[in-house]
Amino acid sequence: MPPPDARPPVRHPDAPEPGTLLGAHYDQCFGCGHEQPHGLRLDATAGEGVSITAEFTVQPAHQGAPGLAHGGVLATALDETLGSLCWLLQTIAVTGRLETDFVRPVPVGTVLHLSARCTAVHGRKIFSSAVGRIGSPDGPVAVRADALFIEVPVAHFTDNGRDEDIKAVMENPDRMKVTRAFEVNP
Numbered sequence: 001m002p003p004p005d006a007r008p009p010v011r012h013p014d015a016p017e018p019g020t021l022l023g024a025h026y027d028q029c030f031g032c033g034h035e036q037p038h039g040l041r042l043d044a045t046a047g048e049g050v051s052i053t054a055e056f057t058v059q060p061a062h063q064g065a066p067g068l069a070h071g072g073v074l075a076t077a078l079d080e081t082l083g084s085l086c087w088l089l090q091t092i093a094v095t096g097r098l099e100t101d102f103v104r105p106v107p108v109g110t111v112l113h114l115s116a117r118c119t120a121v122h123g124r125k126i127f128s129s130a131v132g133r134i135g136s137p138d139g140p141v142a143v144r145a146d147a148l149f150i151e152v153p154v155a156h157f158t159d160n161g162r163d164e165d166i167k168a169v170m171e172n173p174d175r176m177k178v179t180r181a182f183e184v185n186p
């Protein structure tokens with residue numbers, strides 16, 4: 001829960017307009033990267049205020065039980081959607097805590113409609129919530145989550161990421177949309 005002196009989130013003046021398809025922040029991201037063969041390839045769209053909508057289709061590679069999505073995959077979809085809120089805050093942040101409720105089983109082939117909103121900001125801490133619905137934006141709730149993201153410097157990635165992957169991004173910054181959008185210079 002946000003502390004009492006947390007402030008409401010403020011949409012950054014340079015945030016993408018509502019309705020803008022955000023695209024992958026990194027082509028190898030398991031959540032949104034289009035070069036990641038078994039990833040979720042989640043497509044997120046900027047909403048009003050500090051909110052996001054996103055969709056992903058559950059593939060056979062995402063199974064846990066036969067014909068059903070793995071819970072970890074569903075948590076990833078929530079995590080990725082919540083992470084996309086950073087575009088609207090124009091902040092670089094990572095998940096510190098993700099509390100997930102699995103409400104209904106999600107069959108393979110389902111289009112999961114996700115929505116996320118930032119609820120409060122306190123210093124480096126970003127509080128947010130998300131929900132995933134089956135089949136349509138008004139469909140039955142399958143999963144929901146509350147999250148705490150923590151703002152980090154770029155050094156979080158350059159100091160900790162595997163060298164060859166960091167080097168590959170530095171050699172071709174277009175592989176990582178974030179480096180362009182936030183004018184990050186690793």
Ligand SMILES: CCCCCCCCCCCCCCCC(=O)SCCNC(=O)CCNC(=O)[C@H](O)C(C)(C)COP(=O)(O)OP(=O)(O)OC[C@H]1O[C@@H](n2cnc3c(N)ncnc32)[C@H](O)[C@@H]1OP(=O)(O)O
Nearest residue numbers: 079080083092094095096097125150152157158169178186
């Ligand atoms: C070339 C490169 C370009 C890079 C361009 C950028 C790319 C952008 C990609 C983004 C990608 C997104 C993808 C999807 C989102 C993921 O999945 S991100 C991946 C999963 N997450 C992680 O790997 C994070 C691992 N954890 C950590 O590194 C560290 O624990 C953290 C989260 C950075 C926090 O460490 P810290 O900076 O030392 O902060 P710390 O002082 O401990 O905590 C700060 C505050 O947060 C609170 N806090 C911290 N953790 C927690 C927790 N788990 N529960 C409750 N409170 C907590 C603390 O109590 C503290 O509160 P206050 O005292 O200020 O009130």
